[in-house]
Amino acid sequence: MLISLNWLKSGLETNGISDEELVKLIGARLVEVEGVIDQTHKYDKIYAVQVISEEPIEGTHLHLCKIDDGGAASDVERDENGYVQVMCGAPNVHKDMLAAWVAPGAIVPSTYNTDEPFKIGMRKMLGKYDSYGMMGGADELDFGDDHSGIVELDPSWAKPGQPIAEVFRNLDDKILDIENKSLTHRPDTFGILGFRREVAGILGQKHISPDWYLEPEQNFKNDDKVKLEIETDPELCPRYTAIVFEPIAENVNPYLDYDATLLARAGMRPINPIVDATNIMMLAFGQPLHAFDYDKFVKVGGSKTPKIIVRAAKEGETLELLDGTTVELNTDDIVITSNDVPVALAGAMGGASTAIDEKTKRVILESATFSLYNLRKTQMAHGIFSEAITRFTKGQPAGQTKAVALRFAKKAGKYLKPLALFDTQTSEPKPLKIELSLSQINSLLGTDFSGDTVKYILENVEFKVKVEGDELAVIVPFWRTDIHIPEDIIEEVGRLSGFDNIAPVLPLHATADPNPLFALKTQIRNHLSARGANEVLTYSFVHGDLMAKVGQKPENSYKIINSISPELQHIRQSIVPSLLDKSYGNLRAGHEKFALYEMNQVYPKNLGVDNDKVPVGSHQLGFVFIDQAGQSNYYIAKKYLASLLESFGIKFELATFEANAVNTYYEPKRSAAVKVGDQTIGFIGEIQGKVLRGFKLPRGVAAFELNLADLLIDEQSVGARDYRVSNYPSVSRDLTITVAPEVEYASIESKIRAVLDGFIYKLRPTSIYQAEGVSTKNLSFHLEFAAPDKTLTKAEISDIMDKLESIK
């Protein structure tokens, strides 16, 4: 939302406070000001001038003009009468008119605040005519899109030589660019009146809304001959006020007027006096208005007199809008109908069939409020983001429809005469009263306000407050549709007086215990990264193709219905596929050998839902090891896995792989289940060749994944490693055991350990060797062992070695 600072400040006491400070206060106590567009000098050196003479130049569309600038401009050549020569190409230039002259040295306003501001000077035209500056059209002056001619100024407003910033009172303006989002709940601030009221409150000034706003009075008598029926569903349309007008003057203003400049400053464009008046009402009071052509309205509905029915649209209904598009309506849309025939999409846009045109005679003006919930859906369904619907979707208060309609009647009085007013609400509802205590306010904010201070703060913005000791009774004005409970009042007190004035006081606190899961993750991170692995983060959402590549069933994955792209359509079932997916790019980038890991949550559907019926997730560690060389990386992955688990003192075993719905990418013959006791805590293995080809990855990529919650439980079963050191000399021996190729390594290692049980020992495998053409393999170890309580004798050592060497 764009707000003219000058318009805002009119009616406020802002002497002694700089614009900068004011903007800062607004930012601190009302809403974020995203930017301030400084237009203070936008209309410098632009003057009202009288066209003294105008001669068409033959063969061109140009006119050679003499203008009277009242001697305002410098750096120009003047004729003997003091007039300045300027060429003008506009068809509407004529003698004696008052025009807006952009004098040499001025920036053309439409280029002001752009990357290429255009400074005008003297140009020689047609090779012989000196032309000083230019007479501006509405588009060049940045008051609209009209390029058909130059603007004409009202001689009763302007005189030659007067700067136009002065003609239009306050064009030396600053425009506040307001972040709407944090005012979602404040419909009242979407008009200057409400915004100004807030600023008054912030400045500690008492704001008084005009009487006509607080207690609207109809100053004309309803013409009994004018009939209009209104039928509404109060859920969809809490209030509908309508005035029937008849025209008293042509809907044209030959002169550029002040309203056009206000509209321009709010980023809107002037159209014609009646439409402009509705838009000014909206900017001033936040109440969008809409005008229907009375005769068309009656004709469309086929009734004798107009019958307005506001209802939900029906499935299959269509409506042609003002902008020429035809929309298919849905049951969330609200439509204004003429005797049940839709003529407008409520709150969003009028229909083509009842549009005002140059032949329009009578007009029906609508001032209404609609369900913001429905309009929000309308906005999304039809992609309409007009100034009007932006306001309606905040929930405009029903209390102001009549006041603003009547204000419009006054504003448009030159063109339209009101005949009769109709309103679905005949009496004003009782205002909301909220009771709370002073101590409630102070205890929530951490303040020490007196009752009088609170009363003062709230009454500045037109709450009515009664203080009795600690008790407060607050009457809420009708436009504060956001206030419902005592906390809402407390917010107002804190905000208007400045939250930043509240003293920060630290409550006493102890330190908290670490969260075991986070502590575990930190340990894992430290462990793996210290061994050259790289931690990554990848999206929780994956492509259906990715699941297909790794053999996971899409049915086991929650599917996003409004995903940004197909790549992000499914919630992943495990982490390893994401890591495989990210590996190719890294290989291509020249990383030949690397390990990636990620710890994150996964939500395969097979985990089901919890007691709240929310999907159960699992905290998972995924790890992959890639080597461009294409050899098996199973054993290096296993080394990472083993060292990690051993660092936690977890005793684990690798057992036969167990296929499930998620771990579909492991090659079962070259993979294993990671077990702690009977419990499977994860998997390790080589990735299937077909999967790797899908990812363009070399052969032999290995991975493991662990369920982190299982590691937490098992952290208690410490004791996998023996940290003892013997005080007696230890024996160092190499051992080679020859067995058939199919004999499992683990069976041999456990036999060695069985022999060494009771000793303090270290066991390190050194090689597994099978010579060509030989049908056995050699398992070699390096051993160091010692007794805990004595020095081993030669005989004892030899006895141990005999036992070890006889292992099969």
Add this chain to the structure above:
Amino acid sequence: MATLQELKNELKKLGAEYAKIKDLPADQRADFGKQLNIKKQQLNAEIAAAEAAAEQEDVAPLDISAPCDINGQMPEFLTADFGSKHPLMTELDRVIAIYQSMGFDIAESVQLDDEYHMFDSLNFAKGHPARDGYDTFRTEEGFIPPAHTSTMQNRVLKANAYKLAEGKAIAVAVPGRVYRNEDVDATHEHTFYQCEGVYVSEDCTLGNMLAILREFFEKYYGQKLNIKTQPGYFPFTEPSLEFLIEKPKSLGGKGDGWLEMLGCGMIHPNVLKNAGIDPTKYQGFAWGGGIDRLIMLRYQLNDIRYLESAKLDFLKEFAC
């Protein structure tokens, strides 16, 4: 059953059939083409199955319990020089450590939730436009990858309500991954991290909240900081504020700029009520802010997309 080679030969022959389409009468072409396509799909499926079976036979089992391959080298860890922790996780660990030192328990946010926790329990009226502001993703079942860590407030309050009965405060920080349906560019990600804070006691105040937040950021940046607020709007807090800090020296601040760090406010009575906490006896405050932004500022990253890119060129910059 046909061998793989036979199947492949058949596919080749089928390919040649396609050339005949153009010689057929026009009204027969479509049907003929359709038949060919069906045959081709069948063949391709059979080939894929045969290939998979062949591969399965080819694969030699390995000794899962061994330390290395037969005749293979003993595996070695990668050099530690290029190992790295993800900067976002490192930062999250710091954030967590600070909150713990300030007495906050830590709970991780979920990554898939429902309408109740994401909105209803947080006092968002049904169908309220404020829900749209969160640009949430939804699954076919209506579940929501949460758009804010506030999705955990109801759970955290319920799980810790017993502390109030013991006369203690509830103080929990909730880091987690959140998601918003928005287009990705250098400063926007659809996936990012937030940290929520929740504090409830009999008498805590907005002044306490401001002090806690200042304390957190002063510890985080290791210096004294000026703070300020802006009014905000969240259905689950009342009053609602945006919290800003003066740009710290370590980020090149010279006392001239402000950084928006998070949204905060006093917990709305309905939120307490929904968690079974009596709002007439207890009051609290809560806040939530992005972690990614902290990283972007700290490391002066120019593109947020790196964080979820898993690019080693980027990650190795953070080698331990």
